[in-house]
Amino acid sequence: MRKLVLSGVTICLAAQLATAQIKLPSPSPGASVMQTIGTTDLTVTYSRPSLKGRTPFTDSFVPLGKVWRTGANAATTFTTTTDLMVNGKTLPAGTYAILSIPAEGSATLIFSKNKTVTEAEYKESEDALRVNLTPSENSEKVETFTIGFSDLTDSTAKMNFIWANIKATADLKVDVNANAAANVDKAVADKPDDAAVLQAAASYNLSKGRNLEQSLSWIDKSIAKGETYRNLYVKSQILAKMGKYSDALPLAQKALSIGQTSTDGAFPFFKDGIEKSIADYTAKLPAAVPAMKNMKGKKKA
Template structure:
């Protein structure tokens, strides 16, 4: 009877703790990993089960050939702020549940539109994307299930799943140029009268040789808010890029003069570039033919 009373008390205590939402240790603690690739932010949230003497991908523990939530407790989620290429296929921007189907020599990686899906509730009709991965053996045993990113460049990375002596990876890629251009256009749309935003947007387009006429309009609006050596120099570079060296030269010269008298601590970093541009523009401005003395006068 005493054991029954104690069991009842224990159950009541657990129920009270759950109702009170008190944070307690979990056998599969939650984790979050975030990575920026170029202009894209990726975040994975998941729970991390540990082996505790068990062997995964067996009939008794995370069986092969069956859908797995790729973690514990709740659905594993991934959020991408822009469209993302996964093994060469497009995953639209958004939040998805990650599931996998482990197999002997392959693993299916699934991105589900049902963000709270469990193994029992999974429906292939909810798939946003499916790709195949090839698992590989690793020498160092991973006790606690791990998801991370590696092999990072300015536009690519690998998404890795590691547990026990197995690692499976998916290749990720983002279109940095398209994303950056979209960010520039949105920034100007959001703040069309901000001189600094207009100058930065025009500078970005200039660096990419993109939409120069539009960029000229942006930098003119920035200059209208207040001339400085930076926006004048940007305008001179845009005009030069358009082949208008005669118009670009006086602007670069004015930028140099303004910079030298600006007391701006950053000007020395611009000075050499402005002087080189002036030399380049000067060499490309067509020479004005000299008028010969007496030319056009009638002989007496």
């Protein structure tokens, strides 16, 4: 009788804890991994089952040829803040559920538009993207299922799925230049009168040789709110990029003069660059002026 009473108490206690949503240890604890590629933020949220003496990808544990939620408990989710290439195929920006179909010597990675989908509810019609992976043997036996990122550059990375002695990898790529340019345009649209934003946007465009006329307009607005050696130097560089060395030279000279009398501790890092630009612009003036005269002479003839 006492045993029955204890069992009843245990069941009631478990029900109360579940209702109260008290956080308790989980056999497959939750995890979240975040990674930035260029200007793109990626986030994976999943639960991590452990082997505990079992062998995955067998009939009895994560069977081959069947859809798997690629983790445990709730659906594994994947978020990308910009469009992303996965094994050469485009995945639009958004949040998806990650599922997979392990097979002998291969695997299918699925991004589902149904963010809460599980194996029983999965519908191929809800796929946003699916790609094929080729698993390989991992050098070390990994006890707990792991999703992570490696081999990072400013536009690429690998997303790795590792468990037991198996590792499957998806190649990720972002168009970092297009994303950065879109961020620059949005920043100016959001703060069209912010001198620092205008200067940074013009400087970025200058570094990419992009929309120089627009950049000149942006830096002029920044200068109108107050001359600094930085915004004057940016304008001189834009003009030089446009071949207008006679206009660029006095601006670079003024930037050097203002910088030398400023209290900005960062100026020493700019000084050599400004001085070099002054020398470059000066050297190019003698060649540019005769060329303009010759063009005028031909026009009169």
